[in-house]
Amino acid sequence: MKNMDTTKQLRRFREMLAPVLRTNAFYRQKLTEAGITCPDDVQTFADYQQLPFTTKTELNADQGAHPPYGTNLTFPLERYICLHQTSGTTGEPMRWLDTAESWDWWGKCWGDIYREAGVTAADRLMIAFTFGPFIGFWSAHHGARQLGALTIPNGGLSSEQRLRAMLYNDVTVLVCTPTYALRLAAAAAENGIDLPRSSNIHVTIHAGEPGASLPSTKQRIETCWGARAFDHAGATEVGAWGVMCSQQAGLHLNEDEFICEVIDTETGKPADAGELVITNLGRVGMPVIRYRTGDYVKLKSSPCECGGKHRVLEGGVMGRLDSLLIIRGMNIYPAAIENIVFQFSDVAEFSARTYREGMQDELEIQVESTNPRPEQTAAAVAAKIRDILGFRAIVKSVPVGTCPRTAGKANRFSDSR
Numbered sequence: 001m002k003n004m005d006t007t008k009q010l011r012r013f014r015e016m017l018a019p020v021l022r023t024n025a026f027y028r029q030k031l032t033e034a035g036i037t038c039p040d041d042v043q044t045f046a047d048y049q050q051l052p053f054t055t056k057t058e059l060n061a062d063q064g065a066h067p068p069y070g071t072n073l074t075f076p077l078e079r080y081i082c083l084h085q086t087s088g089t090t091g092e093p094m095r096w097l098d099t100a101e102s103w104d105w106w107g108k109c110w111g112d113i114y115r116e117a118g119v120t121a122a123d124r125l126m127i128a129f130t131f132g133p134f135i136g137f138w139s140a141h142h143g144a145r146q147l148g149a150l151t152i153p154n155g156g157l158s159s160e161q162r163l164r165a166m167l168y169n170d171v172t173v174l175v176c177t178p179t180y181a182l183r184l185a186a187a188a189a190e191n192g193i194d195l196p197r198s199s200n201i202h203v204t205i206h207a208g209e210p211g212a213s214l215p216s217t218k219q220r221i222e223t224c225w226g227a228r229a230f231d232h233a234g235a236t237e238v239g240a241w242g243v244m245c246s247q248q249a250g251l252h253l254n255e256d257e258f259i260c261e262v263i264d265t266e267t268g269k270p271a272d273a274g275e276l277v278i279t280n281l282g283r284v285g286m287p288v289i290r291y292r293t294g295d296y297v298k299l300k301s302s303p304c305e306c307g308g309k310h311r312v313l314e315g316g317v318m319g320r321l322d323s324l325l326i327i328r329g330m331n332i333y334p335a336a337i338e339n340i341v342f343q344f345s346d347v348a349e350f351s352a353r354t355y356r357e358g359m360q361d362e363l364e365i366q367v368e369s370t371n372p373r374p375e376q377t378a379a380a381v382a383a384k385i386r387d388i389l390g391f392r393a394i395v396k397s398v399p400v401g402t403c404p405r406t407a408g409k410a411n412r413f414s415d416s417r
Contacts, residue, residue, distance in 0.1 A: 006045045009259050012281045013048070014039035019074050019284055026062055026072035027289060030054070048259070053268070053277065054291045059237065060092055069095055074285050084135035086236045087409070096135070096236050097286050103142060105282030109240035109257055110143025116245045116252075117203050117230040119173050121148035126166050128176035128184065131155040135236040136208070140175050149173075159187040167199060174204045178211025178221060178229075179410035185224035186348070196226025207232040208409045210335045213244075213251060213316025216342040231316050233295075237288055239280045242316065247305045250312040257282055260311070261290075262299055265321065273298040275321060276313075294321050296333065323413070325354055327361045330391055334413045337365070337393075340384050346371045347381070349403040355416040364394040368403055 017039040020027050034052050035041070042048050063070035069077075080097040087093065098106065119125070125144050129137040144151050152169045154162050163184060166174070174181065181204055188195050195201070204227050206212035212221065212231035221229040233242030233251055241258045242251040253260045259279040264271040276295045280287055296319045300312040319333030326332075334352070341350050348368040355362055365385075369377040374397035382395040404411065 006048075006259075009255070009281065010042065010045065010048065013259065013279065014042060016281060016284050016287060017042065020287060024072060024074040024287075026070065027287070031289075048290075049261075051290050054288055056094070056237075056292075056294065059094055059288075063094055064092070069097060072286055073097065074287070075099065080285060082138075083133075084138065084236055085133045087134050093133075094237060098283070099285040102283040102285050103139075104146070105257070106139040106239060107142040107146040108282070109234075109254060110140050111146055112243050112254060113140075113205065113230070113232050113240060114143060114147055114149075116243050117173075117205055117228070118246065119147070119149065119203060119205075123172045123203075124150045124152060124169060125173045125175060126152045126154055126162065126169075126171045128154060128162055128174065128180055137175055139234075139240060140205075140207075159184055160191060163188055163191065163193060166201075167193075170200055172200050172202055174201050174225070174227075176204075176206065177208040177409055178206045178217055179209065179406060181206060181221050181229070182217075182224065183405055185221075195224060199225070201225050201227045203227055204229045205232055206230065207234060210315075210317045210319065211338065211410075214335055214339040214342070216339050218248075220342055220345075233317050235293060238278050238291060238293065239283060241278055241280075242313070243310075244316075245304060245306040245308055249304060250300055250314050251316040252304065252308055252310045252312050255310045262297060263292075265296075272301070276317075295319075296321050296324070325363070325413070325415070327354060327363050327391070330389075332363075332389065332391060336389060337385070338412070340388055341365065341367060341381055343384065344369070344377055344381060346377055348400050349405070350412060351403040352413045353416055354414070361417060362394055363391075364396065366396050366398045366403060368400045369397055370400065 079099050081100050082098040082103050085093040085095045127137045127140050141151055152165055152171055154165055204221060204225055211217035212229050218229050230244045231251060234240035241254050243254050245252055261277040262271055262274050263277055264274045276293045276297045278291050278293055279289050295317045297313045297317055300314040304312050319335050323334055324331055341347055346369050350365055350367045352365045367378055367381055371377045378395045378397040382393055385391060385393050
């Protein structure tokens with residue numbers, strides 16, 4: 001953890017360990033087996049690095065064996081006030097509980113996100129989200145309440161209804177997935193609404209997928225809305241750990257509230273690029289300790305121009321390790337494909353499928369283009385992928401409206417092998 005003063009982090013970690021070792025059955029057993037019987041056993045960062053990793057597989061198994069919430073609970077059930085669950089995109093959804101204290105901590109982490117994006121109590125926010133059991137932007141709503149900003153309810157509304165509510169209530173900040181920001185912009189165009197002229201949105205904040213840290217997707221969002229687009233990263237079981245600063249040059253790790261490591265995915269040793277491992281410091285009731293997030297990241301070698309003290313991830317979350325496509329011996333992250341495809345302004349949407357043809361893997365990309373000669377765009381996309389990634393993809397033009405749309409996380413990639 002070079003260039004980081006870990007003294008404060010370790011002090012907070014030991015404070016969290018005291019109740020966890022007393023009453024959290026999951027971590028008491030896990031840490032005791034590793035030789036940790038009291039908080040003072042972790043005095044240095046070297047001590048901390050000897051603690052065992054926690055994996056999603058372990059947590060899922062624990063909840064399966066001890067339904068519905070598992071044994072990773074530090075307090076009696078009556079202490080908890082919020083229940084959310086993971087999206088389940090990589091397996092059975094996990095259920096996660098928060099106490100009043102940890103839910104306020106969530107809001108505080110979102111306060112850091114809002115502050116860096118220039119959002120204040122004077123703003124009016126639309127958090128365009130279904131508000132179901134997935135934690136999504138529930139915590140963003142709580143952070144906005146702590147900030148004192150007005151939020152406009154919009155759960156259950158169609159895109160067209162949300163646009164009307166946005167304009168009527170003079171919303172100034174939009175919070176949603178990158179994909180849905182583009183879907184709303186498309187709906188506005190379909191209804192003859194010029195967003196940069198008709199709305200007062202000056203900031204958009206995104207999470208749920210890496211799009212807002214991809215230069216081409218970010219630029220597309222900013223052009224559609226006439227606003228500055230900010231990325232954010234977090235997870236239901238972890239918290240809101242990633243903050244984009246005013247310079248918008250990568251994601252800062254929120255190292256006031258999280259202990260963050262980057263490890264080599266094979267050896268588990270510290271690395272400049274690899275898997276992000278996180279311990280949250282404000283969620284005593286249901287913590288994660290040295291949790292392997294499954295996010296592939298790369299630490300920026302130089303400090304950020306904003307002068308911030310926390311380390312920066314270059315390009316944000318570059319992809320999920322379980323979403324990595326290995327095609328003809330090449331490692332390709334879906335985000336790299338998205339960043340190339342959306343460099344073409346006439347591409348409305350795209351989808352991709354990996355399949356096997358004979359003995360060879362193929363990647364087929366369908367692109368919707370508004371170009372009068374869409375086959376030219378398809379050929380240009382294929383050439384750009386070949387030039388940048390050194391990979392030959394099959395790129396086909398399809399009519400606009402062919403590819404699926406969603407109000408949540410995009411699902412542009414499928415694997416039929």
